[in-house]
Structures are given as structure tokens and as C-alpha cells.
């Protein structure tokens with residue numbers, strides 16, 4: 001337990017952290033990777049270069065500081081981060097390294113303002129926050145190892161099929177090399193893929209949603225070829241598209257993540273995807289087809305045009321398996337051919353007016369996935385329609401951050 005004095009000191013540093021938080025975490029990462037370059041085998045270099053990880057960590061440290069005397073209120077956030085940590089093999093021994101560098105960065109940025117008393121208070125509370133993460137992650141490692149066929153490290157998989165789903169998205173079907181049964185997963189979960197990419201000094205890790213249902217002998221991921229292969233965000237996806245073929249190996253950690261379908265409910269579901277954001281949602285919809293075929297499903301997919309829309313056939317065939325199913329394609333730039341598709345419903349973007357006149361379900365749960373600007377727009381549309389926040393579920397690509405701002 002922290003003393004009241006320590007709690008008061010931590011709380012009094014919040015205004016400074018709010019101003020300097022980003023600077024502190026930037027210094028922190030620079031020093032961390034200088035002293036521990038081996039950690040670059042774990043961290044996503046693109047997120048680092050774009051400052052996204054700095055924002056995510058700064059936000060969390062601040063949230064923790066604000067709630068230091070009632071950390072249970074940030075437990076849902078901690079659990080979500082812990083899922084990501086577990087999927088990247090973050091271990092208890094990493095926490096003191098991070099703590100030391102975080103304190104060092106506070107000292108470096110705040111200078112004389114960071115008194116010994118302040119640093120001691122932060123050291124103590126970091127220890128408490130870190131222990132919360134370590135305990136939750138320990139449970140998660142145990143859970144994933146104790147499932148039938150489960151594992152808690154990286155495991156080698158073989159690519160048994162490679163299927164083009166759109167002009168930019170390709171699916172990889174992955175079978176464990178040791179031929180063990182694959183553990184089940186919750187539709188919506190992701191795995192981490194790790195590989196040594198030629199020309200890269202460190203191992204690269206990326207998370208991809210599982211795009212098929214549990215219970216198959218393989219896991220399927222569907223990867224969008226990002227931008228140009230020379231661009232940092234394109235390195236890994238272009239590597240998979242260009243160099244990974246049937247028979248090749250990839251290393252995977254066990255499924256993780258809490259953006260998952262609640263199958264205890266029977267209420268209608270509306271899925272809204274932007275581009276490759278369909279990947280966790282198609283897994284959820286196929287699971288409904290298998291286990292809750294009477295559950296009402298409305299599937300809304302936004303893309304630039306049909307050539308960029310993956311899984312068209314699979315999405316259409318769900319109408320044969322789900323009794324009350326509707327499918328809408330919304331294309332920004334439809335071709336002449338796209339305009340004739342019976343599932344094409346709108347040219348342009350999803351907006352509140354279109355949602356109001358097209359969504360039939362009452363009391364639905366909404367699952368939304370896509371790039372950040374898309375998510376911001378759709379979630380704000382749903383709020384305009386007075387959909388309760390508890391019924392809106394969404395997942396970002398990249399580190400979690402606030403939808404505000």
C-alpha cells in the first residue's frame with residue numbers, strides 16, 4: 001500500500017506530467033533502446049517512428065497516476081494492454097528495466113524539479129503498477145499454456161495455403177509444424193507473427209486478427225499490403241506478400257485480445273468495417289453462422305471499390321447460413337460494374353443519416369473495425385444515433401489511444 005504522502009506527491013506531479021508526458025516517454029524510449037537494443041526485437045519500429053507508442057504509454061502512465069489510489073478503475077485498460085504484452089512475450093524481468101528508464105527520463109526532463117522525494121514516490125508507484133501488470137500477465141500466460149494445444153512462447157507454423165482476397169489483401173493459412181491440435185480462440189482475437197526480414201537488423205513482430213472461425217486445423221490471417229515496401233509501415237506486410245509462400249514457416253504466439261464477440265447474448269449484431277478491418281468481424285460473423293444462426297446480423301463493409309473489398313463470396317454466402325442477414329457494400333469510388341452489384345448500397349462514406357435509414361436492428365451490439373479516422377467517424381455517428389456506449393465495441397489498428405481529439 002502506498003502512504004497518503006506518496007499518493008499526494010504522485011497526484012501533485014500530474015499537471016507536470018500532462019505537459020511533459022510525451023517528452024518524458026520520448027526520452028525514455030531513446031535511452032531504453034540505446035541501453036537495451038535487444039528490446040528492438042519486441043517493439044514495433046513503425047509505431048516508434050510515428051510516435052504512436054509514446055502516446056499510448058504516456059496516456060497510460062497518466063491514467064495510472066490519476067488513479068493511483070484506486071487502480072482497480074483502470075483494470076479494463078490494464079487487461080487490454082496486458083493482452084498485447086502477453087502476445088509479444090513481455091516478461092516480468094522486463095519491468096525493472098522499463099522502470100529504471102522511465103524514472104531516468106523523468107529526472108532528465110524535469111531536471112531540478114524532480115526532487116528525490118518525487119522520484120522515490122514514482123519509483124514506489126511504478127513498482128505497484130508494474131506488479132498489477134505482471135500478475136495479470138502471469139495468469140494470461142498460464143491460461144494460454146494450459147489450453148489444449150496451447151503454448152506460451154513463439155511456435156513455428158507452416159503456410160499451407162496463400163489466397164488472394166482483394167487487390168491488396170492476401171490470406172495465409174497456417175498449420176502448427178508440430179501437428180498439435182490448435183487451441184480454440186474467441187472470434188475477434190489476434191496473433192503476433194514474428195519473422196527475420198532481410199535487411200532488418202532486428203526481428204519484426206506484427207499483430208493480425210484471425211479471420212476464420214475457431215475449430216479448424218489451421219489459423220487464417222488476412223494481410224493488407226501496406227503502402228510502399230520501402231516505407232516503414234510496409235516492410236512486414238510486403239515481406240509476407242512477396243516472400244512468404246506455401247511451405248514457408250512463420251513464428252506465432254497464441255491468440256490474444258479482448259475485442260471479441262459476446263456469444264452469451266442473442267441480441268442483433270451490426271458489423272461495420274473499413275477495408276481490412278473486416279478481418280476480425282468476418283471471424284465473428286462466421287462464428288454466429290456456426291453457433292447462433294438465428295441471431296440477426298447486419299454486415300456493412302466500406303471500401304474504395306469492389307477490387308479492394310476482401311471476402312466478397314464468403315460474405316454473400318453467409319446469407320445461406322444466418323437466417324436474418326443483410327449485407328451492404330459502401331464504395332467510395334465504385335466502378336460501373338460495382339454499381340450493378342445487388343449488395344452495393346451507397347457511394348461515398350458511412351454517415352449517421354445512412355445508418356439511421358438502413359439499420360433495422362433495435363438494441364443491437366455494434367462491432368466496428370478499421371483505420372483510426374474511419375473509427376472516429378463511425379463511433380461518433382453511432383453516438384449521434386444514441387446507441388449506448390456499452391453496445392459499441394471497436395478495435396484500432398496500432399496501439400490503443402483515445403478516440404477524443
Ligand code: HEM
Pocket residue numbers: 039042043044045047048053056057060061080081084085088090091094095098129130133398399400
Ligand atoms: C504496448 C503500457 C511495460 C513492451 C503497450 C501499450 C501501452 C503500454 C499503453 C499499447 C497497448 C496497445 O497497443 O493496445 C505499458 C505500461 C507499462 C509497460 C504502463 C509499465 C507499467 C512494458 C514492458 C515492456 C513493454 C516492461 C517490455 C520491455 C510493450 C510492447 C508493446 C507495448 C512491445 C507493443 C507496442 C509496439 O510494439 O509498438 N504498453 N507498458 N511494455 N508494450 Fe508496454
